[in-house]
Amino acid sequence: MLVRDIMTRPVVAIGPEEPIADVIALMLQRRLRHFPVVADGELVGIVSDRDLRSVGSDHPAAKPGVAARDPVRTLMTTPVWTAHPSDPVDEVAALLRRARIGAMPVVDDDELVGIVTASDVLGALVAMTGVDAGTTRLEVEVPARQGVLADLLRRIADEGAEVASVLAHRDGDDVIRYVLRLASIDIRAIASNLDANGFEVIWPPLESSESTSS
Amino acid sequence: MSRPTVAFVYEASLAQWRLSPDHPFKPERLALLEDLLREGGILEADEIVPPAPLADGELAAVHTAEYIAMVERVSRGERPDEALAYGLGTADTPVADGLHDDVADVCAATATAVQLVVDGAVQRAASFSGGLHHAMPDRASGFCIYDDLAVGIHRATRAGLRVAYLDVDAHHGDGVQRSFYDSDQVMTISVHESGRYLFPGSGHTHEVGSGAGRGWSVNLPLEPFTEDDSYLEAFDTLVPRALEAFAPDLLVVQAGADPHRADPLAHLALSLTGLRAVYDRVVELAEHHTAGRLVLTGGGGYAAYDVVPRAWAQAWSSLSGRPVPDPLPDAWRRRWHERLKVEMPAGALDEADVRPQPQRSRIESHNRAVARRALRVLEMIWAERHAEAEPSDERTTTSKEATS
Numbered sequence A: 001m002l003v004r005d006i007m008t009r010p011v012v013a014i015g016p017e018e019p020i021a022d023v024i025a026l027m028l029q030r031r032l033r034h035f036p037v038v039a040d041g042e043l044v045g046i047v048s049d050r051d052l053r054s055v056g057s058d059h060p061a062a063k064p065g066v067a068a069r070d071p072v073r074t075l076m077t078t079p080v081w082t083a084h085p086s087d088p089v090d091e092v093a094a095l096l097r098r099a100r101i102g103a104m105p106v107v108d109d110d111e112l113v114g115i116v117t118a119s120d121v122l123g124a125l126v127a128m129t130g131v132d133a134g135t136t137r138l139e140v141e142v143p144a145r146q147g148v149l150a151d152l153l154r155r156i157a158d159e160g161a162e163v164a165s166v167l168a169h170r171d172g173d174d175v176i177r178y179v180l181r182l183a184s185i186d187i188r189a190i191a192s193n194l195d196a197n198g199f200e201v202i203w204p205p206l207e208s209s210e211s212t213s214s
Numbered sequence B: 001m002s003r004p005t006v007a008f009v010y011e012a013s014l015a016q017w018r019l020s021p022d023h024p025f026k027p028e029r030l031a032l033l034e035d036l037l038r039e040g041g042i043l044e045a046d047e048i049v050p051p052a053p054l055a056d057g058e059l060a061a062v063h064t065a066e067y068i069a070m071v072e073r074v075s076r077g078e079r080p081d082e083a084l085a086y087g088l089g090t091a092d093t094p095v096a097d098g099l100h101d102d103v104a105d106v107c108a109a110t111a112t113a114v115q116l117v118v119d120g121a122v123q124r125a126a127s128f129s130g131g132l133h134h135a136m137p138d139r140a141s142g143f144c145i146y147d148d149l150a151v152g153i154h155r156a157t158r159a160g161l162r163v164a165y166l167d168v169d170a171h172h173g174d175g176v177q178r179s180f181y182d183s184d185q186v187m188t189i190s191v192h193e194s195g196r197y198l199f200p201g202s203g204h205t206h207e208v209g210s211g212a213g214r215g216w217s218v219n220l221p222l223e224p225f226t227e228d229d230s231y232l233e234a235f236d237t238l239v240p241r242a243l244e245a246f247a248p249d250l251l252v253v254q255a256g257a258d259p260h261r262a263d264p265l266a267h268l269a270l271s272l273t274g275l276r277a278v279y280d281r282v283v284e285l286a287e288h289h290t291a292g293r294l295v296l297t298g299g300g301g302y303a304a305y306d307v308v309p310r311a312w313a314q315a316w317s318s319l320s321g322r323p324v325p326d327p328l329p330d331a332w333r334r335r336w337h338e339r340l341k342v343e344m345p346a347g348a349l350d351e352a353d354v355r356p357q358p359q360r361s362r363i364e365s366h367n368r369a370v371a372r373r374a375l376r377v378l379e380m381i382w383a384e385r386h387a388e389a390e391p392s393d394e395r396t397t398t399s400k401e402a403t404s
Helices: A019-032 A049-053 A089-099 A119-129 A148-158 A188-195 B029-039 B063-075 B081-086 B099-118 B148-158 B174-179 B226-245 B274-288 B308-320 B329-341 B360-389
Strands: A036-040 A042-048 A102-110 A111-117 A138-143 A163-169 A175-182 A200-202 B008-009 B124-127 B163-167 B186-193 B217-220 B250-254 B293-295
Touching: A019 A036, A019 A049, A036 A111, A036 B008, A042 A049, A042 A102, A089 A102, A089 A119, A111 A119, A111 A138, A138 A188, A138 B063, A148 A163, A148 A175, A148 A188, A188 B186, A188 B293, B029 B308, B029 B329, B063 B081, B063 B099, B063 B274, B099 B124, B099 B148, B099 B250, B124 B308, B148 B163, B148 B174, B148 B250, B148 B293, B163 B226, B163 B274, B174 B186, B186 B226, B217 B226, B217 B360, B226 B274, B250 B274, B274 B293, B274 B308, B293 B308
Parallel strands: B008 B124, B124 B293, B163 B186, B163 B250, B186 B217, B250 B293
Antiparallel strands: A036 A042, A102 A111, A138 A175, A138 A200, A163 A175
16 A cells, blocks of 8 residues: 555645644634645745744744744744655654654655554554454464465465455564454354464364364 | 134245355254244244335435445445445354345345234244344444345334334344434343453443434343343343334334353353243233234344244244243154254253353352343433423423423
């Protein structure tokens, strides 16, 4: 999934000479939290709701000497972290966290084409987990080795189930845990196949032989 | 009050179709149930009502024309590649000749049960072949081809009734919820094992309905291994209050038997005693909120011989007010043991479960928190709806239709 699939557009941009008070009014009216600042068609800065709300206050983060009647260029942050429409969503998620910011303007050929927020990214990541798509959870643990995921997916395909999503994380150096969502209501055959072939099935609970009678 | 009048919508063919030879969804369990009720002396011949065929357009009110056409094609023996896009021909919903007619009959059975209650012919009607709550408007899913519940509910709404749908299957009732998500004539309530662990993955508390239906979808996702007491506590926290807020005319219950602890496809841990307590509550709730009008269907239930007939015998007992004989009739056990070559249960209820449940207190407290949180959010929405529906004195003078 790419930034262009999840970004918000059109984006509400402002000019650098815009009085801060007007931008605050716009923020409250449109319920937006980030405003790219554009001069002569070029992105020159960004202001956030936190910058705007602290103007004129005694808050330690407030920029000294900036008042609500001043132009927004006196308040904006520059330079700006930007994303490209074809950046992968997971990279953008990592960058938002590392830079400790809530949104990035999306720029293509020097042109501002959208904005991508932490909330957009979270929504995309939730969708990637496959939750809500008519699916059943399968969770397995397996020693890390080459080809293990291919083996896992082949065994699932052989049982005729469709894979909606795969998440993986390392449990220590030698073990990988996979959480999959399968588009199937009955995954008992898959679970016992995996159990018999070196995968530790964390979910679903494997059935005891007595309950298979009916 | 005189004996409640009840109907058992059934004919032998409803127990004779199958999705595939070894499929876990076994309509055959209906034959075991009917035989158990007859042999046990708690079902009278004149209470058995055969399904009346659907009218033209009743399936099409729930499912898309393209989807119905595809089901009809595969039922004639065609196997087009495009069928897969409709969820047909998968491991869950394999296709077989005659499928369309078989499942349309199930829809007819549930619609007949609804009609009997809507007409006042009986107070309570059961359609145990029904309960296909995963079928989507345009797609088969989770063993379900057509949604008999939505077909039946439409019968009632067309007659002007407000319908509360309560789904106690272990799986979320996603198909029925989808069909009525925007409706202010139908409330759907589903109590199920959390979608974090179980198919179909949905049924979160934040799924509350949208548009005109906002507040009228209610979801109570419970932890795996939830036992009787915790289930009933969470149920009692949310369900009666939801019915009170909606004020329905008819209660339709999907009584899947898979919350039972022996069910191989789900992980709730109710006993038959717990299921019986749910069925008794359902009857009480109907007495209290819908003048007794109650339709109850089957649903999931994959311990098809050991658990399902006994669970639904308890449901029928709640509806009819007649006790299930305990121990179960010998003749019934012998007959089905011979036919199926499996051990048939002797007691009407389970033996005590002595397995340790180390997570019990964590599960109980989690379920309690989920039920309360769901109720808190819904109460706010219901209060908003209430305020909109009943304008203040000043506004009534300017807007008369708002109060009608």
